[in-house]
Amino acid sequence: MSDEEQKGPLQSSLRVQELIYGLKISEVMTKKVFAVSRNCTMRDVQHIMKNNGITGVPVVDNCHVVGFVSMNDLMNALEQGGMDDGVISRMSGEVQTLAEDMPLSFAISAFNKFSFRSFPVVNKQNELVGILTFRNINLALIRELSRQLREMEHQNEHPVEPTSLDMVKVYQLHRYDFDNGGQASSKIKKFLKERGVSPQLVRRVAVASYELEINLVAHSIGGMLSFDINESRVKVSSHDRGPGIADVDQALTEGFSTANEWIRSQGFGAGMGLPNVKRVSDEFAIQSAVGMGTMIRAVIHLKTGES
Amino acid sequence: MKISDIQSLDGFTCLQSEYVDDFVLGGYTSDLLSDVMAHADEGSVLITIQAHKNTVAVSSLAGVSTIIVCNNRSATDDMLEAAREQGIAVFQTADNQFRTSVLIAQHLASCPAR
Numbered sequence: 001m002s003d004e005e006q007k008g009p010l011q012s013s014l015r016v017q018e019l020i021y022g023l024k025i026s027e028v029m030t031k032k033v034f035a036v037s038r039n040c041t042m043r044d045v046q047h048i049m050k051n052n053g054i055t056g057v058p059v060v061d062n063c064h065v066v067g068f069v070s071m072n073d074l075m076n077a078l079e080q081g082g083m084d085d086g087v088i089s090r091m092s093g094e095v096q097t098l099a100e101d102m103p104l105s106f107a108i109s110a111f112n113k114f115s116f117r118s119f120p121v122v123n124k125q126n127e128l129v130g131i132l133t134f135r136n137i138n139l140a141l142i143r144e145l146s147r148q149l150r151e152m153e154h155q156n157e158h159p160v161e162p163t164s165l166d167m168v169k170v171y172q173l174h175r176y177d178f179d180n181g182g183q184a185s186s187k188i189k190k191f192l193k194e195r196g197v198s199p200q201l202v203r204r205v206a207v208a209s210y211e212l213e214i215n216l217v218a219h220s221i222g223g224m225l226s227f228d229i230n231e232s233r234v235k236v237s238s239h240d241r242g243p244g245i246a247d248v249d250q251a252l253t254e255g256f257s258t259a260n261e262w263i264r265s266q267g268f269g270a271g272m273g274l275p276n277v278k279r280v281s282d283e284f285a286i287q288s289a290v291g292m293g294t295m296i297r298a299v300i301h302l303k304t305g306e307s
Numbered sequence: 308m309k310i311s312d313i314q315s316l317d318g319f320t321c322l323q324s325e326y327v328d329d330f331v332l333g334g335y336t337s338d339l340l341s342d343v344m345a346h347a348d349e350g351s352v353l354i355t356i357q358a359h360k361n362t363v364a365v366s367s368l369a370g371v372s373t374i375i376v377c378n379n380r381s382a383t384d385d386m387l388e389a390a391r392e393q394g395i396a397v398f399q400t401a402d403n404q405f406r407t408s409v410l411i412a413q414h415l416a417s418c419p420a421r
Contacts, residue, residue, distance in 0.1 A: 178360070178361055179360055179385070181361060181364065182361065182364030182365070182367075182368065183364075185364075185368055186364065186367060186368065189368060199349065199370075203349075203369070203370070206344075206368040206369075207344055207345060207368075210344055210364070210365070210368050211341065211344070214340075214341075214361075266340075266357070266359065266361060267338055267339055267340035267341075267355075267357040267361065267362070268339075268340055268341065268361075270339045270341055270342065272339065272341035272342060272345065273341055276341055276344065276345050279345075
């Protein structure tokens with residue numbers, strides 16, 4: 001993708017995506033949750049839905065989600081005269097929950113993958129802490145859009161100096177597009193070099209960014225790589241829409257790889273990618289859920305004494 | 308040893324000649340691009356059988372000035388074009404990576420850059 005294509009509306013819409021992808025589910029979900037216990041009836045659920053204008057209610061046992069009653073379940077009960085039945089007999093027992101510390105990008109994948117309209121959100125102890133609907137995501141999107149607008153207005157009034165290190169840039173990457181793998185890294189390398197960042201630091205940023213770029217191309221079904229740079233650090237984040245990593249510890253083990261023969265024949269897939277990223281980073285974080293996606297963040301400090 | 312000296316070595320063909328003729332500062336032999344990315348030094352020659360566009364991307368990011376393609380592997384056109392854009396020299400040889408490495412190492416030892 002050329003620089004020209006990256007400018008203008010595409011870059012700012014990617015930027016908004018990156019902003020909302022970077023949010024955690026806990027920052028976006030509704031924290032006031034209406035839930036029912038096992039011994040409630042469908043009529044109880046109906047009242048709760050009607051009085052609060054909601055379309056689904058989790059069933060909990062001791063704060064743990066054991067089921068979910070959707071509008072569909074309620075309509076079936078109504079039709080079949082089962083409004084006085086206990087929720088246990090009419091709820092969906094297999095509930096897909098989301099973890100509160102997952103990035104919002106995972107939730108967007110979950111909405112695409114499952115036909116649910118809302119997801120119960122749980123904490124590390126697997127206790128119900130919130131509920132996430134598409135409405136929450138839309139609100140977050142609007143909030144981030146207006147923040148972006150304010151930033152753009154501010155930037156118009158105070159143009160960035162050409163020597164400034166401040167930059168946010170997002171690149172979209174497609175599966176198996178090895179031809180363009182490395183382009184984002186080259187541009188960032190050039191940007192940092194031109195601004196006098198030391199070759200050692202530029203090299204570390206280049207390693208992290210290139211490996212993440214190749215990872216997206218080789219292993220994900222597509223995703224985005226974003227750079228958030230200021231005077232003190234370079235933050236490289238990679239977000240993808242799946243397939244997700246089953247065992248993150250394994251993926252971080254040098255030599256472990258799921259790459260196919262073709263990827264290997266290209267000189268990749270030696271199981272060095274993620275370990276390389278971790279090695280060159282001052283801060284490193286990874287989160288992944290099968291079927292939802294992977295988020296990796298690598299931070300490289302530009303000023304010594306901060307690491 | 309300068310980059311252009313490689314051309315006069317026995318059995319070497321220059322595939323991409325638009326480069327700045329700097330001193331060769333070292334060498335790295337590997338077919339794993341992540342390994343090259345992590346360990347090759349700035350100003351080195353890369354001795355490899357990987358002859359495609361990504362070899363150039365990694366070389367450019369790692370600061371490798373020259374790529375030597377071994378076993379007479381053919382280099383793709385888009386690789387050579389990318390190398391031209393980046394000013395990275397590309398040579399081809401019939402020798403394998405081991406022999407090429409020995410040869411380059413000997414030349415580096417007899418005429419060091421500094």
